[in-house]
Amino acid sequence: xxxxxxxxxxxxxxxxxxxxxxxxxxxxxxxxxxxxxxxxxxxxxxxxxxxxxxxxxxxxxxxxxxxxxxxxxxxxxxxxxxx
Amino acid sequence: xxxxxxxxxxxxxxxxxxxxxxxxxxxxxxxxxxxxxxxxxxxxxxxxxxxxxxxxxxxxxxxxxxxxxxxxxxxxxxxxxxxxxxxxxxxxxxxxxxxxxxxxxxxxxxxxxxxxxxxxxxxxxxxxxxxxxxxxxxxxxxxxxxxxxxxxxxxxxxxxxxxxxxxxxxxxxxxxxxxxxxxxxxxxxxxxxxxxxxxxxxxxxxxxxxxxxxxxxxxxxxxxxxxxxxxxxxxxxxxxxxxxxxxxxxxxxxxxxxxxxxxxxxxxxxxxxxxxxxxxxxxxxxxxxxxxxxxxxxxxxxxxxxxxxxxxxxxxxxxxxxxxxxxxxxxxxxxxxxxxxxxxxxxxxxxxxxxxxxxxxxxxxxxxxxxxxxxxxxxxxxxxxxxxxxxxxxxxxxxxxxxxxxxxxxxxxxxxxxxxxxxxxxxxxxxxxxxxxxxxxxxxxxxxxxxxxxxxxxxxxxxxxxxxxxxxxxxxxxxxxxxxxxxxxxxxxxxxxxxxxxxxxxxxxxxxxxxxxxxxxxxxxxxxxxxxxxxxxxxxxxxxxxxxxxxxxxxxxxxxxxxxxxxxxxxxxxxxxx
Numbered sequence: 080x081x082x083x084x085x086x087x088x089x090x091x092x093x094x095x096x097x098x099x100x101x102x103x104x105x106x107x108x109x110x111x112x113x114x115x116x117x118x119x120x121x122x123x124x125x126x127x128x129x130x131x132x133x134x135x136x137x138x139x140x141x142x143x144x145x146x147x148x149x150x151x152x153x154x155x156x157x158x159x160x161x162x
Numbered sequence: 163x164x165x166x167x168x169x170x171x172x173x174x175x176x177x178x179x180x181x182x183x184x185x186x187x188x189x190x191x192x193x194x195x196x197x198x199x200x201x202x203x204x205x206x207x208x209x210x211x212x213x214x215x216x217x218x219x220x221x222x223x224x225x226x227x228x229x230x231x232x233x234x235x236x237x238x239x240x241x242x243x244x245x246x247x248x249x250x251x252x253x254x255x256x257x258x259x260x261x262x263x264x265x266x267x268x269x270x271x272x273x274x275x276x277x278x279x280x281x282x283x284x285x286x287x288x289x290x291x292x293x294x295x296x297x298x299x300x301x302x303x304x305x306x307x308x309x310x311x312x313x314x315x316x317x318x319x320x321x322x323x324x325x326x327x328x329x330x331x332x333x334x335x336x337x338x339x340x341x342x343x344x345x346x347x348x349x350x351x352x353x354x355x356x357x358x359x360x361x362x363x364x365x366x367x368x369x370x371x372x373x374x375x376x377x378x379x380x381x382x383x384x385x386x387x388x389x390x391x392x393x394x395x396x397x398x399x400x401x402x403x404x405x406x407x408x409x410x411x412x413x414x415x416x417x418x419x420x421x422x423x424x425x426x427x428x429x430x431x432x433x434x435x436x437x438x439x440x441x442x443x444x445x446x447x448x449x450x451x452x453x454x455x456x457x458x459x460x461x462x463x464x465x466x467x468x469x470x471x472x473x474x475x476x477x478x479x480x481x482x483x484x485x486x487x488x489x490x491x492x493x494x495x496x497x498x499x500x501x502x503x504x505x506x507x508x509x510x511x512x513x514x515x516x517x518x519x520x521x522x523x524x525x526x527x528x529x530x531x532x533x534x535x536x537x538x539x540x541x542x543x544x545x546x547x548x549x550x551x552x553x554x555x556x557x558x559x560x561x562x563x564x565x566x567x568x569x570x571x572x573x574x575x576x577x578x579x580x581x582x583x584x585x586x587x588x589x590x591x592x593x594x595x596x597x598x599x600x601x602x603x604x605x606x607x608x609x610x611x612x613x614x615x616x617x618x619x620x621x622x623x624x625x626x627x628x629x630x631x632x633x634x635x636x637x638x639x640x641x642x643x644x645x646x647x648x649x650x651x652x653x654x655x656x657x658x659x660x661x662x663x664x665x666x667x668x669x670x671x672x673x674x675x676x677x678x679x680x681x682x683x684x685x686x687x688x689x690x691x692x693x694x695x696x697x698x699x700x701x702x703x704x705x706x707x708x709x710x711x712x713x714x715x716x717x718x719x720x721x722x723x724x725x726x727x728x729x730x731x732x733x734x735x736x737x738x739x740x
Contacts, residue, residue, distance in 0.1 A: 083726065083730055087729050087730075094251050094252075097247070098251070105240045106415065109236060109415075110236075110408060110411050110415065111412070113233075117401070122370075122374065122383070123383030123386065124372070124373040124385065125401050128236075128402075129373070131233060131240065132233075132239050132460040133457055133460065135240050135244065136239065136240070137453070139243050139453075140446065143246065143250045143442075143445055143449055146250060146442065147439075147442040147446055150255075150442060151439060154439070154731055159731055159732045160439075160732060161437045161438060161731050161733070162732075
């Protein structure tokens, strides 16, 4: 398999990981598991409510920068980076 | 200085700023006009994307909606931010690598089909036009309430302002005005929130204030207090009130996310950065700037709801005497958006979830953000700032949408299909004329919205989710999807979405044309028509895969190379000269 294909495969793996986190913080913690999580508290916030209205958004921001940072490393590793 | 003069002063100085920027950043080539010559710094593009994305709905309506929906309002918060994760990973870097000017252009090239390009143009125009009508209305409303000019005049002034900087500067002018508009709108949104959060909880950071204890010495948490008050009044508990069902919330959130990622005026912004690397990080910056508003909004929602209840019912058992109502209440009563009715004739106002006893008979969620500074008795300059912020939000989004419309007509329809031999200078002129026409059409529809204008922003998201997002994703992630498959998928996705929306709201939202009339409301698994985009997207994907599988046809060799090429970043800068 050539480098470009290997690079693409590494990208897909990283993407799958990021999408999993994306799903967990919003759909799982913010919607599906919101009641059990609300039993815990973060200051005045019920935890599930916090994920739905605050935590998921912070996680999204971190996720994009994480993806971007790892992709820059992959770009160099597989020598497909821009000049 | 009185409030009106101060508001005029603040609003018109922001307009002067936008004009100044437009003159400085005027466009001289088509590349300037469509993609700001691909020279925008990723952080600045992130800021411009924030303004492009956050519309009158985000600025004026969202916190008010959440204030009355409670936990259920989370669908907007997660849905309108989570889409950027999809955009950053699934679309933006590859579309930037491809390095052309418009979204339909990519769809047409990848699916080697003029028909595919035209279908994409149609989706783009419907989605963007319905969206821009809402912005125009927002401009008219903001003017008429704050500056007390007639709605029509307000709309006219707004149209003129957008026309000057969008037609003069194209993407280049729009980008730099959007950066200024972002600063205005975020300042206007957070300053009142900081004041109110500090006043209620002693913590000036609204995101922390929302999770803090009340500063009134009662030592209970703000959210607990609101939960207790609203349940005492008979409403559902704020922090747990689900929107219809969990499944509906799931579908709603997912639809807004993929709709966001598929909106052409947002995607287009990522064509303006210099590299693939910059496109990825720029999506992150965009979300940082958006999150600044979106994490403050839930705090604004809770605090506005508390302030409202506190005005009507200062303590449990005490009620506002109607004759002694505060000035801001009188002011909003005249707009008809706030209404009281003293049902039991005791001269006092009772607020209750029980319809028969409730005397706060109407409160439009849209006034919560606007009235919040007045409810909290903040100084006049803060109120003037909110007016300028609302206008900045509406104008910046309108400009982005108008550019998406005009570039798809002048570049995709004219240059791409009808008159391919047109020179660059003439194309630039054509796009300016088309944009002028688009402003006139949007203004006309905003002035006299036909039946379909009301619920249409939801349709824009539904269409983007059901047509553009899947088409782009399959174009990048699959080498096998053929022209036929993509076209069939897009048409099926749009068809299913329109069928469901029109069945509930009437054809083109005209009352009385709801067909399939004897079916349950929201018959498909209880999903709200506004949340149906995700089903449309699934239909699109499934149809496209099925058609590809059933036919033995393969995309031509060059298309497979094209897909391989957009997947790797190197060479993006060379695509700059196009």
